[in-house]
Amino acid sequence: MSNITDTMSADHHRCDDIFSEAEALISKGDWEQGGPKYKEFQEAMEKHFAMEEEVLFPTFEQRTGQTMGPTQVMRMEHSQMRQLFAEMAESVEQRDQEKYLGQSETLLMVMQQHNAKEEQILYHMADQVLSGEVSEVLERMEAV
Amino acid sequence: MQVNRSSLSLDQAPPISVPFRFFLTAPVFGLLAALLLLIYGPEALSTRWAPATLALTHLITLGFLGLIMCGAMMQMLPVLAGSPVPSVEWVTAVVHLLLSIGVLALAAGFLLGANALLHLALAALGGGFLVFIAAVAIALKRIQAPNATINGMRLAVLALFITVMLGLTVGAGFSGMISLGLLIPLTDVHLGWGLLGWVGLLVISVAYQVVPMFQLTPEYPARLTRLLAWALFGALMIWAPLYLAWGSGGLPRLAPDVWMLAPAAAYGLFAGVTLWLQQNRRRRVSDITLLFWRTGMVAIAVCLLIWLWGLIPAEAYRPAWPLLLGVWLLFGMAVSVVNGMLYKIVPFLAWFHLQSRQVALMSMGKVKVPNMKELIPDRLAQRQLYAHLATLILLTLAVFWPGFLARIAGLSLGVSCILLLLNMLQATRRYRQVNQELSEFAASR
Ligand code: HEM
DSSP states (O other), X not given: OOSHHHHHHHHHHHHHXXXXXXXXXXXXXXXXXXXXHHHHHHHHHHHHHHIIIIIIHHHHHHHHOOSSSHHHHHHHHHHHXXXXXXXXXXXXXXXXXXXXXXXXXXXXXXXXXXHHXXXXXXXXXHHHHTGGGHHHHHHHHHTO | OOOOGGGGOSTTSOOTHHHHHHHHHHHHHHHHHHHHHHHHGGGGGTOTTSHHHHHXXXXXXXXXXXXXXXXXXXXXXXXXXXXXXXXXXXXXXXXXXXXXXXXXXXXXXXXXXXXXXXXXXXXXXXXHHHHHXXXXXXXXXHOSSOOHHHHHHHHHHHHHHHHHHHHHHHXXXXXXXXXXXXXXXXXXXXXXXXXXXXXXXXXXXXXXXHHHHHHTOOOOOHHHHHHHHHHHHHHHHHHHXXXXXXXXXXXXXXXXXXXXXXXXXXXXXXXHHHHHHHHXXXXXXXXXXXXXXXXXXXXXXXXXXXXXXXXXXXXXXXXXXXXXXXXXXXXXXXXXXXXXXXXXXHHHHHHHHHHHHHHHHTXXXXXXXXXXXXXXXXXXXXXXXXXXXXXXXXXXXXXXXXXXXXXXHHHHHHHHHHXXXXXXXXXXXXXXXXXXXXXXXXXXX
């Protein structure tokens, strides 16, 4: 996994798995395990976002000179998802199953479309633009 | 490096009224089809050539499926591929109006045997589809790095064009405008391109995107997505002349029938792979759209069995055979998938437009945006799924016992369409309410 596309796509995959475990637990009414699972999911996503927002996007923007381009759209979608995280955390707090499942359905749609754009376009662009320094950038991302 | 910025943009989605206009009209045409079945009863299920049957078929293929598929494509192209349909609002108004008039005139023309109505239908449908195809073709052509979905959509639209041309031709022959020697085989070629081309290819292309996305399934195998749509399109290109050669006495029936094994097997493969992917999904909770999709894929397998049954020469001449195949192709495969998609597209779009406006107004915490399941509760969607499944079973039985069951199947179809319409209206009403609240918030600042 020496490039951005593979590394970050695998991380999406990992987050998806935690997402569906949390959803399955909560749909069975198991808040004891479902609550912490949700928390684990949110933390995994926040870590993923941080790797992008603190390292990948700024470096990409520096090399391409574009700050209003695709990275900006990705940031907007992150904030869209963060709003849903906040709502989902509240539902976990209140143990409101119906609300949670509606929110997780909505999140899944946003998250999957977002991931597809990153995996099919942005990461490939990043791998090309950052060709010489990919492994150094990946190291900095890991360190976030 | 050429940076394709547009394909990452979110705000290229057309106004919500573009797709919703199609989605809200379609169930009404489904309801008209149900009324037809209620009124004409067994007559509509006695032979495929009955006027009521032809009217019913087109209320479903054009009124229900056609409208939803056109609306969804105009919505999806900018979002999936960053390539908006040019002048989308104008195109929407014209296409929606012409197709609606055309479907009504076609159905009425068939029923009343009124050639003037049929001619009106040909003009309206021809015009409406040509505007749609031209607009969508421009958007599809602009896409620089097409993926399997876009390639499939291109072929689907080409198949629609062929279907429409053949439809206009058989329509002109049927209404005596031109004299046509091969009316029956041409009709079969028309419906082959319509169902196995336009509808089937669009279902396949969309599946590549949404099946993995909705349920976190593995991706479709790359070799399949690269080849399947081309193979199907090519197979139809060869089947059509073989079939017409049989129709004009130049070839034995066996030739097109044996050739048809190829597309039949390809569809079987697609259904099998899709069911397998869904079986191996990572998302564990089930949902309504998944159940609709599974119904559609199982229906493809049922269609294959019915089709094989029809290869036994004596059976193919029973009027029940083509009707049964029609029921499972239209209601089993196409309506199931298209109907199921609405339960994702409609609540998501409503949420998406409201949420974007909320962010633009910075009104988080002041106005609450309902989530997808608050826009259409699962319970209501599920009720309609049951009505749809009941309709499918009743229609199947009604093919064999039309006297007894045709009207009951019509009633069931009516219930299913009314429930679908109510669910769409429910989402629209919630959308309007919250949109109004957002406007009030904006005004109060
Ligand atoms: C401009 C649009 C269309 C026109 C004018 C049209 C016209 C016709 C006509 C006149 C017939 C009957 C011919 C006869 O009795 O010999 C027919 C049959 C049929 N068409 Fe269309 N059509 C159109 C679009 C479509 C589309 C888009 C589909 C499918 C997606 C479709 C599916 C069918 C089917 C399944 C039949 C056979 C019906 C039966 O056997 O009862 N048509 N069409």
